[in-house]
Amino acid sequence: MSEQDAVSDRVLTIPNVISLARLIMVPVFAVLIVSGHDGWALIVLAVSGASDWLDGVLARRLGQVSRLGQMLDPAADRLFILVTLLGLAWRGSVPWWVVGVLVLRDALLLGLLGVLARHSYGPLPVHLAGKAGTFALLYAFPLLLLAAWHEPIGSVAYVLGWAFAWWGIALYWFAGGLYVVQARRLLARDGAGAA
Structure with a gap:
């Protein structure tokens, strides 16, 4: 380093x-x-x-x-x-299920952080997939806000906004899976060391 x-x-x-x-x-x-x-x-x-x-x-x-x-x-x-x-x-610009899907992922990772903290681990390093997911979501939101504007801006923003939103949601959950795998490896290594 x-x-x-x-x-x-x-x-x-x-x-x-x-x-x-x-x-x-x-x-x-x-x-x-x-x-x-x-x-x-x-x-x-x-x-x-x-x-x-x-x-x-x-x-x-x-x-x-x-x-x-x-x-x-x-x-x-x-x-x-x-x-x-x-x-x-x-x-009404996005359905409530989108909120639920993203909040659920963060809630699961918050629980994972608690488990890691009990084993004296800090937060896991951020993965590129997580950064890309966040980046996509932060692009999706202004576009979805612009979707309420008049044509043609509204239509183009709607399509691009939802494209970024779907990519962001997928990458967000993919990164969440990577964090779970990484945490399991750390905890398994601890278990093997204690045996």
């Missing part, structure tokens, strides 16, 4: 400030989407997506990868996904 990739215990880093700002944008987005300010909601979503990419790049380039950042970044992603889903479902 190079010095650039070393994980520190630092709290005040540029990537962590960006992740914290993204967390602060979650309630702002919730108010905007519920009150029907779609243009501003789209801007907040776009800024959130860009900041999600930026904090990871900066963490690696500046050598500021931190334990806090490794927890803050996915937490901000999950919270944004949940709030966006709830807002879109509340408005």
Whole structure:
């Protein structure tokens, strides 16, 4: 592991400030989407997506990868996904079963984290499939929000939004399966070591 990739215990880093700002944008987005300010909601979503990419790049380039950042970044992603889903479902832009499918996956992984913590393991490293799934979902939401606009923008956004949503859901669950397999290997190794 190079010095650039070393994980520190630092709290005040540029990537962590960006992740914290993204967390602060979650309630702002919730108010905007519920009150029907779609243009501003789209801007907040776009800024959130860009900041999600930026904090990871900066963490690696500046050598500021931190334990806090490794927890803050996915937490901000999950919270944004949940709030966006709830807002879109509340408005009727996505069916409630989509909310259930994505929340169920996160609930299962939260339980898995609890099992790992009991065996003194921290969070598992993020898989590329998980990042790709999150990326696809974060693209799907603004497109599904745009689907309510007039033709031809609405029709194109609807098709692209659902394409990204299906890819995101599939990758989200695929990554969840990878995390379960990884956790089982760790726990099996512990069991073999204890025997």
